Amino acid sequence: MNSIGKLGAMQKLIKGGRAMPAAAISDDSVLVKKIVAEHSPEGIEYDVRPLLHIVEDVLIYSTLSSDSATTAALTRADHVEDRSHRPGHTNMLEALSAKIDRISCEISYKTLNGVDAHSTTIAIFDMLTIYKWDVKIVLALAAFALTYGEFWLLAQIHDTNQLAKSMAILKLLPSIMEHGSSLKPRFDTLNDLVNNILEVTKCVIEFHDLPAQYITQDISAYTTAYNYIPVASYWATRSIVACAAQITSLTTLGYEIFTSTDAWELSTLIFKLKNIVDHLRQLLNSCHEHIGKKMDAEAYQMLRELFSKPHTDNMKVLKALIYAQDDILPLYDGVTKKRVSLEPLRRKNVLLLFSGMEISTDELLILEQIYNESKAHAPRMESRYELVWIPIVDPNSEWIEPKQKQFEILQESMSWYSVYHPSLIGKPVIWFIQREWKYKNKPILVVLDPQGRVSCPNAIHMMWIWGSAAYPFTSSREEALWKEETWRLELLVDGIDQEILNWVKDGKYIFLFGGDDPEWVRRFVKEARRVATATQIPLEMVYVGKSNKREQVQKIIDTIIRDKLNTQYWSEQSMIWFFWTRLQSMLFSKLQLKQTDDDDHVMQEIKKLLSYDKQGGWIVLARGSHIVVNGHATTGLQTLVEYDAVWKELADRDGFEPAFKNHYDKVHSIVSPCCRFEFSHSMGRIPERLTCPECRRNMHVLTTFQCCHDEKIDEDFFVSTVTPPTI
Incomplete structure (x- = not known):
């Protein structure tokens, strides 16, 4: 046959695929209307993944290497896993091999007789009405793999096997391989289309494998994908027909017949399938996200049930x-x-x-x-x-x-x-x-x-x-x-400062104090020392800082050192941190045990100290183990300042301890500073209600935003983004 004759035969072979009205090609609903109407699966479940693995192996090995066009060496062959002898493959092939053979013959027959691609595709679906969509595509793909695999098997071994050589001559392979380099772009395009067919096939299978117990028709993405699967199946099968037509044209008409129209058709199908894959992937991702949430919620409920039941071990x-x-x-x-x-x-x-x-x-x-x-x-x-x-x-x-x-x-x-x-x-x-x-x-x-x-x-x-x-x-x-436990100084400093515990044993007066105002610290230390000298009491003092504002606390310590203030201090920030961590833990321990009643003296004193810390400064005066005053910084300083004018005589008569406490209580009752507690959102068990340690009334609940500039924010915002399911 001369070139003109071959060209006419080729045009006849694929004429219908180009003669369809443009509107019909663009309107997917028109194209799939018939196959959707006749889609009537019998409910037989086929796991087509084993069959797809074999088909995929055939298609992977059926690749023309650019390094050796004449021998068609397969560069990836040594690295491809052999999946052809896994359990379940034999039974699958026995059940479906006859159908695969019939589809392969149908594609070849209709292609050689010039039937258009759309009609051939519909004919394939007519043969597969009782199967589900994923089975339809895999069977059609397996039928194509028979032809495609045979072509490349002969291409790869015809130089070394006499039987293959004779068969290759019948299929015009020697002349095709001689022009392998010029045909490479054509095969690359064909391989690209085959890969996209595989991607569509995997998406459809993945959709059918979605667990039914976690996803239903009322999920938008699921419904959209369900309605779109016939379209995807149609275009995947039609692309299979187009690939088969290319191989048939090569083995019947020779390597010369490949027009720009052929290239346009393959490129158009590649573009179409890529869009289908993208769309299906988006829908599948939405479905998987929904399923993931359902499974997570189920696992959460199982955890709750697990902890409600007895077990023999952990x-x-x-x-x-x-x-x-x-x-x-x-x-x-x-x-x-x-x-x-x-x-x-x-x-x-x-x-x-x-x-x-x-x-x-x-x-x-x-x-x-x-x-x-x-x-x-x-x-x-x-x-x-x-x-x-x-x-x-x-x-x-x-x-x-x-x-x-x-x-x-x-x-x-x-x-x-x-x-x-x-x-x-x-x-x-x-x-x-x-x-x-x-x-x-x-x-x-x-x-x-x-x-x-x-x-x-x-x-x-x-x-x-x-x-x-x-x-x-x-x-x-x-x-x-x-x-x-009782409200005593050891409760506050145990495990932190051994020297303070030694002072406790010696029965000394001890001032623990804190705040972030350097001027208040100077005045408080000066007045405390003055009153201690006047009353002739053995007094020790320790600056303990605040629960936050580390940099400001360090500045106070630097001031104590620079001005040589007559007080001790905790030079290690870890000691200050542990003091306040223990104090906050006392509060949360009581809350966790629901020991929050107003008669709990320890609880009320803990709340006072934490509240005074938030108000600016605080003092704790103890004699040995006994805590005399747990007070506010301003009130404590004022009490000391007014020693000579107000309570000196009482101190001379009754002693320093009762006199200081008596006057402090009087000043405090007049000043009556507000009490305040701050609970970070990172604290787990935040109380819904809290009573004031001073007046025993319920405290107002406020939302506060705070920035202290010198602190690292240790809040992890994922706490608000990982939301437990609604119970």
Whole structure:
């Protein structure tokens, strides 16, 4: 056949595909109307993934390498996984091989007889009415793979196999391979189209694999995708027909026949399929997001139910919180520096330390000390407990290299167990600890007994207050310790400053004071020393700073040193931090135990001191262990200033202690400063109601925004972005 004759035959072979009205081509609803109307699946479930794996292997190996056009060497062949002999493949092929063969013959027959692409596509769908959409596409793709794979198999081995050589001659392959370089752009375009067909196919399969129990027709993305699948199936199958026509033209008419119209058709189909893939991916992402939320909500509910049931040991609970599978070692041992399973925690008391990456060095050092003391001093049979750090990070933020390094530094500094990586902790767990255990951003220490029951929802407060004496860190132990406790100076400074405890033993008068006004500090120290000299009392003084404003506190300390003020001070910021952390822990411990009644003297005094700190400054006067006055800075200074004029005679007659307290109370009743408490949103258990420690009335609730300029904001805003599901 001469070139003119070949061209006429080729035009006849593909004539219908170009003769369709433009409106029909652009209107997808018109194109798929018939196949949608006749779509009647019998409900037979086929897992077509094994078949798709085989087809994909055929299409991957059927690639003309640009490095060796004449031998069609497959550069990726050595790196492609062999998936042709997996279980389930044989049964699938036995059930569908006859149908695949029929489709392959139908495509070849109609293509050779010049039937247009649309009609051929409809004919294929007519053969597949009883199958679901994903099965239809995979069967059509498998039928094409038979032709496409045979073509490239002969191309690859015809030089070395006599049978293949003879068959290749019948299919005009030698002349095609001789012009491989000039045909490469054509094959590249064909391969691009095949890859896009595969992408559409995978999207349709993925859509059909969506778990029905988590997604329904009332979900917009699901409904849109459901209605769009026939369109995607049509264009994928029509593209298969176009690819088959290209191979048929090569093996029947020769390599010369490839017009600009052919190139335009393939490029148009590639563009069309890419748009389909993008659209399906967007819809699938929306569906997966919806499913993810449903699954997370379900996992959250399962966690709640798990903690409401009795268990023989703690493993179910720990697996649900940390990592449920057995495929990896989820813990990191801080002693051996190796990864381990959850098994070392079985039937032990487990302290779960939840915190963000902002946990401070001060907190870790004190925790380390308490942890080691508890391990060393606890009775042998009762020392079966372990501490596990569970890092909580924003699941929506990107995990970048600086965060990984920060995490590794923290992990290496701990001598206890830690979760190997924060990504193991899922959203449901974060929701659970936020809602059930009131975690926000401040560290909490949840104690589980050997059966996985919560024996304390947050033991961090009793750890700060009593250290290892709080072992085994249960709520009952916390209650017992408070029953033994009184409002005394040791409660405030125990474990912080041994020298103050020595003064207590000696029965000295002790002023603890704080504030951020250097002028007030100068005057207070001067007046206190003057009155102490006048009354001839042994007085010691310590500047303890404030609960915040670290830089301002440091300036006060610098002033004390520079002006040589006759008072001691805590030079280490960690001591100041721990003093206020313990004091705040006392408040939260009482709140957690619901010991907030007005008759609780310790609670009222704690509230006073915390309130005075927020009002600017404070003083605590003690004689030995006994606290004489827990007061406001301004009132305390005024009391000292008025010694000579007002209460000197009373001090001479009754002594310094009752005289100071008597006059302080009088001044305080006149000045009557407001009381104020501030609860950061990072504090988990914020009380809904609080009574004033002065007048016992309910306090007003206000929302305050504050910036102290010299502080690092340690609020993690992900707390407000990870919202637990509505119960």
